[in-house]
Amino acid sequence: MPADIADPLLHVLRIRGRATPESLAAALDSTPERVGAALLILESTGLAENTGKPRLGWKITPDGTASAEKRMTQISPSAQATVADRYETFRTLNDELKQLCANWQSRAETQGPADFVAPLSVVDKEVQQLLAEITPGAPHFAEYSARFTRALDQFASGSDSHLTGVLVDSYHNIWFECHECFYITLGRSRHAEEAP
Known part of the structure; x- marks a missing residue:
């Protein structure tokens, strides 16, 4: 399920700020399709958003940053x-x-x-x-x-x-x-x- 890579995906986005599904897939040893589905889950909860620019890909939102950092520091x-x-x-x-x-x-x-x-x-x-x-x-x-x-x-x-x-x-x-x-x-x- 795409949901099982949502946390590590959000983590990479927090570190990078923005990334394409292809580069995220490489980082997580997954597929762009599976990553794309997980990104939609993150988008639906307000944690990530599509920049609308294919070369920039997706970016983390302020809520996403707070969520990722909470997992890292708590x-x-x-x-x-x-x-x-x-x-x-x-x-x-x-x-x-x-x-x-x-x-x-x-x-x-x-x-x-x-x-x-x-x-x-x-x-x-x-x-x-x-x-x-x-x-x-x-x-x-x-x-x-x-x-x-x-x-x-x-x-x-x-x-x-x-x-x-x-x-x-x-x-x-x-x-x-x-x-x-x-x-x-x-x-x-x-x-x-x-x-x-």
């Missing part, structure tokens, strides 16, 4: 503490991933995904462990694990775009969204944290 104190603790590990991994992406973008012409799969797999193993520890108490993090796995598998299979590409559910795009999820869950902001 977790138990122990779960909040676990997220805060594991976030420090995530920040260290963030530096490693940024360096890996920089190395990939400045790679030699003779280099391809096969040359970068091993270091990406090391980062992935650590972030998967971190997510496994967070998700029981903060289930809104659940989709990131599978998304990272799909992106890594695509990259390992030779898809250049699945590490840093912007038009696919690339590892870097998913990482950026997961980072934003940490910010919202912990009541922090990217601007404040990245300020000099």
